[in-house]
Each structure stands twice: as C-alpha cells, then as structure tokens.
Amino acid sequence: MDLHGKAAVVTGSGRGLGLAYARALAAAGAAVVVNDVDADAVDAAVASITADGGRAVGVVAAVGDSEAAERLTETAVREFGSLDVLVTNAGILRDRVLWKMTDDDFDAVVRVHLRGTFTCARAAAVRMREQGTGGRLILISSPAGQRGNFGQTNYAAAKAGIVAMARTWALELARADVTANAVVPVAATEMTKTIPAFAPVLEEAERTGAPLPDWLRKDEGLGTVEDVAGLITFLASDAAKDITGQAIGIGGDRLALWSHPAEKTVAFADGGWSADALAKGWYDGVGAEPETYGIPAPKAPEA
Numbered sequence: 001m002d003l004h005g006k007a008a009v010v011t012g013s014g015r016g017l018g019l020a021y022a023r024a025l026a027a028a029g030a031a032v033v034v035n036d037v038d039a040d041a042v043d044a045a046v047a048s049i050t051a052d053g054g055r056a057v058g059v060v061a062a063v064g065d066s067e068a069a070e071r072l073t074e075t076a077v078r079e080f081g082s083l084d085v086l087v088t089n090a091g092i093l094r095d096r097v098l099w100k101m102t103d104d105d106f107d108a109v110v111r112v113h114l115r116g117t118f119t120c121a122r123a124a125a126v127r128m129r130e131q132g133t134g135g136r137l138i139l140i141s142s143p144a145g146q147r148g149n150f151g152q153t154n155y156a157a158a159k160a161g162i163v164a165m166a167r168t169w170a171l172e173l174a175r176a177d178v179t180a181n182a183v184v185p186v187a188a189t190e191m192t193k194t195i196p197a198f199a200p201v202l203e204e205a206e207r208t209g210a211p212l213p214d215w216l217r218k219d220e221g222l223g224t225v226e227d228v229a230g231l232i233t234f235l236a237s238d239a240a241k242d243i244t245g246q247a248i249g250i251g252g253d254r255l256a257l258w259s260h261p262a263e264k265t266v267a268f269a270d271g272g273w274s275a276d277a278l279a280k281g282w283y284d285g286v287g288a289e290p291e292t293y294g295i296p297a298p299k300a301p302e303a
Contacts, residue, residue, distance in 0.1 A: 014041025
C-alpha cells in the first residue's frame with residue numbers, strides 16, 4: 001500500500017494501538033503527526049518512526065479543545081504541506097458503575113473520546129475541503145460502543161457516538177471526496193490484559209514470544225496491536241476511496257462489518273398503542289425475541 005505524498009495526524013499515538021497506527025502509516029510512506037499528552041512517549045514514537053526511515057513530528061496536547069485540534073492540523077500543513085488522513089485514537093478510561101460514576105468521570109471520558117473526535121475531525125474537514133483533494137477520517141470506536149459494557153457508561157456512550165458521527169460525516173463530506181469510517185478494534189493492550197480469560201494467555205505469549213492461540217485470534221478476534229494497523233493503512237489509501245459511513249471491526253485473524261441499527265420487527269395497531277395493548281401484545285409480538293446486550297464474556301477452551 002503506497003501512501004507517499006499523504007500526511008496523517010494520529011491522536012493518542014504515543015503508545016499502544018495509536019503508535020501501531022502511526023508506524024504503519026509511516027511505513028507505507030505517509031508523513032505522520034504523532035500526538036499524545038506524554039512528551040516522552042511522543043519523542044520516543046517520533047524517534048522510532050524516523051529511525052525506520054519514516055517522516056514524523058510530534059505534538060504534545062490533550063485533545064478535546066478546538067485549540068488542540070487546530071494545532072494538530074496546522075502542524076501537518078506546516079511540516080508536510082497538507083492534511084490527508086486523520087485517525088482519532090486518543091482516549092482515557094474512568095470506569096465505574098452508574099451509581100458510583102461522578103460528573104467528572106463522565107465528562108472527562110466524553111471530552112477526550114467524543115468531543116476530541118469532533119473537534120479534530122472538524123478542523124481536518126475544513127482543511128480537506130479547502131485542499132480540494134479529498135481525505136480520510138478514520139474514527140476509532142470500540143465493541144463497548146456497539147454492545148454496551150459493564151462499568152463503562154461514559155466510554156460506551158462516547159464510542160457509540162463516534163460511530164454515529166462517522167455515518168453523519170460520510171453524508172456531509174461525500175461531495176468533497178472525504179470518507180468517514182469507524183474502526184472497532186480488539187487487541188492485546190494494557191486494558192485487555194486485565195480480563196481474567198485473556199491475562200494468562202497474553203502473559204505467556206509475552207514471556208515466550210509464542211503466537212497467540214487460534215481460539216483467541218479467531219473466536220475472540222483478539223491479536224496484537226499490529227494486527228489492527230493494516231485496516232488503518234487500507235482505509236487511508238486510494239484503494240478505499242469508495243468506502244465510507246461504515247463501522248468495521250478487526251482483531252487477530254478476524255475482520256467484520258458491523259450492521260447499522262435497523263428495525264428488527266414491526267407491528268401495527270389501529271389508532272395506536274395504549275399501555276394495555278402493549279402489555280397484551282409485547283411478549284408474543286414485537287418483543288418475542290429481544291436483542292442481546294453487553295459484550296459476551298470471553299471463554300477460554302477447556303484444557
């Protein structure tokens with residue numbers, strides 16, 4: 001995949017998935033703006049990319065405010081002449097169940113994930129439309145945003161909103177040849193290493209260098225951060241110019257297209273639905289096969 005001549009901004013790319021995205025884009029020829037709140041992580045990421053022959057500069061900033069978004073866009077244009085690809089990966093966690101989640105817990109996560117995606121995408125869209133050469137918005141979501149997850153009211157809501165924004169921006173930016181897609185990644189990160197079913201397998205793989213087992217890579221769709229990066233590079237390329245408004249899952253050996261919400265069953269009642277009519281008809285009618293919710297608990301195969 002050839003991305004020479006393109007410039008990309010990757011938020012939250014000092015480590016983990018974001019760093020894998022930045023490195024993959026640079027390896028394909030793109031010039032990359034690395035972003036993180038940790039200056040040491042930014043410096044190390046830039047150094048690793050340039051040591052491999054790539055082009056990269058760093059911006060230390062917390063996404064959320066318009067000022068940070070403008071700074072990222074301006075840096076790409078000043079250093080590389082354009083902004084062609086935006087990957088919104090920056091995020092934080094403040095996990096708590098509903099009755100223990102504070103206003104600050106909620107606002108902090110929504111500010112970085114949802115507002116940060118909005119402000120960065122808005123700044124990028126303005127620049128891409130001015131350039132007149134199209135562009136790519138690649139917005140990082142999560143399975144939690146698709147299905148919900150215990151203790152993650154703030155995170156799940158933000159990640160669901162990101163998919164909704166991708167669909168909306170796909171409509172709004174189509175005439176400018178700017179695509180907008182959401183990516184739903186699953187990878188071995190510091191967060192997934194805390195899941196009891198995954199922890200011993202991931203620890204053993206780290207210790208020995210052995211590949212992850214098939215049940216993890218296929219059944220659970222979980223692999224390394226590098227396993228996710230190929231999709232980012234593909235979506236950034238000209239080969240993906242006709243793909244927009246989609247939510248695409250990837251992890252390990254698994255690639256998936258998530259369905260968009262749609263009416264599952266429909267019923268009609270002349271004159272509308274009273275409470276009594278709903279009580280009488282729900283369980284044998286529209287509600288006969290309710291939807292599942294929550295991320296299914298992972299299960300390691302029995303020894």
